[in-house]
Amino acid sequence: MDLGITDRVALVHGAGGGLGGAAARRLAAEGAVVAVADVRADAAERTAEAIRDGGGRALSLAWDLGDLSVIDANVTRVEAELGPVDILVNNTGGPPPAAVLGTPSTVWADHFRSMVLSVVAIADRVVPHMRERGWGRVVTSASSGVVVPIPNLGLSNSLRSALLGWSKTLAREVGRAGVTANVVVPGRIGTGRVRALDESRAEREGRSADQVAEESIASIPVGRYGDPAEFAAVVAFLASAPASYVTGSLVRVDGGLIPSI
Numbered sequence: 001m002d003l004g005i006t007d008r009v010a011l012v013h014g015a016g017g018g019l020g021g022a023a024a025r026r027l028a029a030e031g032a033v034v035a036v037a038d039v040r041a042d043a044a045e046r047t048a049e050a051i052r053d054g055g056g057r058a059l060s061l062a063w064d065l066g067d068l069s070v071i072d073a074n075v076t077r078v079e080a081e082l083g084p085v086d087i088l089v090n091n092t093g094g095p096p097p098a099a100v101l102g103t104p105s106t107v108w109a110d111h112f113r114s115m116v117l118s119v120v121a122i123a124d125r126v127v128p129h130m131r132e133r134g135w136g137r138v139v140t141s142a143s144s145g146v147v148v149p150i151p152n153l154g155l156s157n158s159l160r161s162a163l164l165g166w167s168k169t170l171a172r173e174v175g176r177a178g179v180t181a182n183v184v185v186p187g188r189i190g191t192g193r194v195r196a197l198d199e200s201r202a203e204r205e206g207r208s209a210d211q212v213a214e215e216s217i218a219s220i221p222v223g224r225y226g227d228p229a230e231f232a233a234v235v236a237f238l239a240s241a242p243a244s245y246v247t248g249s250l251v252r253v254d255g256g257l258i259p260s261i
Helices: 018-029 041-053 068-081 105-133 154-177 192-205 209-218 228-238
Strands: 009-012 033-038 058-062 087-090 136-141 179-186 250-253
Touching: 009 018, 009 068, 018 033, 018 041, 018 087, 018 228, 033 041, 041 058, 058 068, 068 105, 087 105, 105 136, 105 154, 105 179, 136 154, 136 228, 154 179, 179 228, 192 209, 228 250
Parallel strands: 009 033, 009 087, 033 058, 087 136, 136 179, 179 250
Antiparallel strands: none
């Protein structure tokens, strides 16, 4: 299928590895020009190099989502070197495991800034130009915890849930201008983040990480953890021209893990 995004400019956050890196590489493989942003400059450049080695165009940026003051300068650089942003992939780092009760307010505030306010502010910077051009895609990565809260991930469950309401509202505001906004919910995908969560749970429960992973896999109908490339394929479709009638949606990429309809 021709996704119709050749030469479209995509800005992908958290693209130094894991889900964001896979999304950046897939969008590039579909012909998009990609701005690869990550808090780790070296990781962002590795993804950008992989895209260039594959014949694509990419710009790497060191970008700390917790610092809202750099948004305008970073987007301006993307616009100057690649062009106006057509596709925005919001992929923020996961907060540490924590209970809802007893987590200091300063921790809540820090992660709210990097996980929620950054997404809102970056969209405020790029989406008006999408509206003017009559085409745009906003894809936001969340977590299965926004559907079924995950124990001991209070920060993630709560803060990512805020993005659901934001994305749904945005979809209604910009739909007539040819701009879509959707949320992708990954389940247990084989990334460093999931391995770290398995290890954290194993330590809390006095078990091995392999035992925790085996238990998790047993709860997934397809019987395995997902591959980041499978997540990236869904992101690429939602960013595509054929997906023009898909907006305001929450799309699960979880191997059937989430038990609710």
